[in-house]
Amino acid sequence: MDIPVPKKTSFPLRHKWAVGLLACAVIIAALWASLLDKKTYLERHSLMIDTVKHGALSVTVDAFGTLVSAEQKIITATSPGVVIDIKHKPGDVVAPGTVIARLENADLELDYKRAQQQTAETQAELQQLDLRQQRELLVERSTINLLEGQLATLSFRFQAQKDLAEQGIISQLSFLETQAQLRSVTGQIDHAKTRLSQLQALHRSTLQVMQKRVALSQQELASLVSKVAMLLITAPNDGVIERMSLELGARIAMGDHIATLGDQAGLIAQLQVSQSQAGSVQVGQPVDVFVGDAVLNGEVLRIDPVVSQHSVKVEVSLPEYEHLDLRPKQSITASIVIDTIENTHYIRTPVMELSTLSVDMYKVLETGQTELVEVQLGQRSERYVEVKSGLQAGQSVVISDLDALAKARQVVVIE
Template identity: 90%
Template sequence: MDIPVPKKTSFPLRHKWAIGLLACAVVTAALWASLLDKKTYLERRSVMIDTVKHGALSITVDAFGTLVSAEQKIITAASPGVVIDIKHKPGDVVAPGTVIAQLENADLELDYKRAQQQTAEAQAELQQLDLRQQRELLVERSVISQLEGQQATLSFRFQAQKDLAEQGIISQLSFLETQAQLRSVTGQIDHAKTRLSQLQALHQSTLQVMQKRVALSQQELASLASKVTVLSIIAPHDGVIERMSLDLGTHIAMGDHIATLGDQAGLIAQLQVSQSQAGSVKVGQPVDVFAGEAVLRGEVLRIDPVVSQHSVKVEVSLPEYEHLDLRPKQSITASIVIDTIENTHYIRTPVMELSTQSIDMYKVLEKGHTELVEVQLGQRSERYVEVKSGLQAGQAVVISDLDALAKARQVVVIQ
């Protein structure tokens, strides 16, 4: 007896594809569920955690720079020469009159000696001229004295003969001769006095010319002496040498830069601010300047309008700092306070990229458990960022970059 064998049923191809896709979906769902149930454990030392604070938040722009002298003096060469000695170098503190460097100029020193000789010769000529003039004046005055003596004798004779001539005792001719001689001598005296006056005027003019020559020679000598003196480069006042580009044997021309002397008692901070943040910086804004362990509260003095190497130069005034050891060229950092938000929540700026105002962050719970929360951020600075919602004061939050885990909705436990 024949046993009937049931016929094999075949499914259409599209049914096979549907069953395969359904199986893949079930497997994927199972894997996703297992991933969701999986916890990620992180060591506490490997993550950064900050506590939400409440209060006034200062929005700052961080910058770096150096301390520079508020007042600088440039020392230039007043005489050309060759550097033969360098007594002080950049960084040295100098007092007024301190010799910084020594120059040498053989030609200048020779010119100075020649000027000394010319001045001595001119002074000797002036003395000789004065003696000659005095002698000439003595001769003229002697002549006048002789004539005045003759005039006196003839005057007495004239008076005596006048009475005798009227009485007829002497001839009228003798009286007239005496009268003529008296007039002649009187005329000679007048001419001599006129000649003496003219000679004195000539002497005065000649003497003035010679005195001017001597004065000019003395001025030239003083100028050369000054140039020889300034071959010694001297500090004009207290300060610290900030820059000096001298080498032994270097030829220095008149007017060349010798050194830049900074006032150590008055310093300002010179900061470099990023071009992208410079627009928020205004004159008068407060600045916290960090010089070593010291924190100085300054104020923005000036903003350079020129952009150099993608940064803007900002000058900041500094308060009294006599008790601090600050020096020009000292490296510093600073925070420029561009705004202050009162009565707000804030945390340290997370290290993750903050491209939007809303981010997912892990709030730390008890025993290292965390909760993924959505946090709305507000204004931000280099150090802190405002928290508008999602966190409360005193709560701890992870500020490390866990963005990949947050996007995967991973459960994080901090051990």
């Protein structure tokens, strides 16, 4: 008898696709589960870990700069010349009268010698004029004295002849001749005195003109003496030479810059603050100035209104610093305290990008395990950032850049 053969049952095509999708889902779920269970092990020394602190947080703006003199003296050339000697260079400490450099000017020295000769000549002319006037006055006075002697003789004769003429002893003609001579000598004396007075006035006028010539010559000589003396460039006061651009053989014109002299006893900090942070800086804010291992507590004095090379210049006063060896142009760093938040939590500013106030960070547990927590941040500075929530005082947190692991929700174990 015939045995019936069962017919093959074939699944529809859509059933096959369903089975395939189910298998893929199972595989993906298994892989995802394996990824979630996979742990990333990191060495502690390769991470930056900070402990959450509680207290007052100073919000600061960090800056860099240099120390500059609070008072500066610009030394300029008061006489033109050629640099023939340089005694001091930038950085040298000088006292008043210290010779910094020496110039040479052959034309100026020649003018000085000519002025000396001219002054000597005018002084000699003045002396000659004075002697000549004295001699002329002596001649006039001698003439007057001679006439006065004649007048006295004629007066005696006139008195004697007057009585004799009245008595008829001498002729009337002789008496009249004596009288005429008396009047003539009297007139000559009056003219001589008038001439003497006019001569004295002329002498005074001529002498004044000559004295003015001598004074002018002396002034010119004094000016040249001063200019020659100024070929020696000296320090006007105590200080340190901050800048000097002299070179041997260089020709210096009047008014050219010679050196900048700074007051070493009065220094201020000149900081460069980023223009994006300069708006938070105000006059009077406290500043911590770091000079080597020393920290000086200063105060913002002035904020430059002009932006230069993407930064703003800020000047900071400094306290007493006699115990420190500070010099102009010394490099410094500083932190300007723009705000102080009392009774808050804070950590060192993480190195990751903080584009939002909420960030996922790895809290370090005592076992070495980590817990990914959401941390709300507040105000920040370049050194510290305020923690609003997510962490407590005393807890440790990784501040290294683990942003890629945090986004993948990766488990991190610190060895």
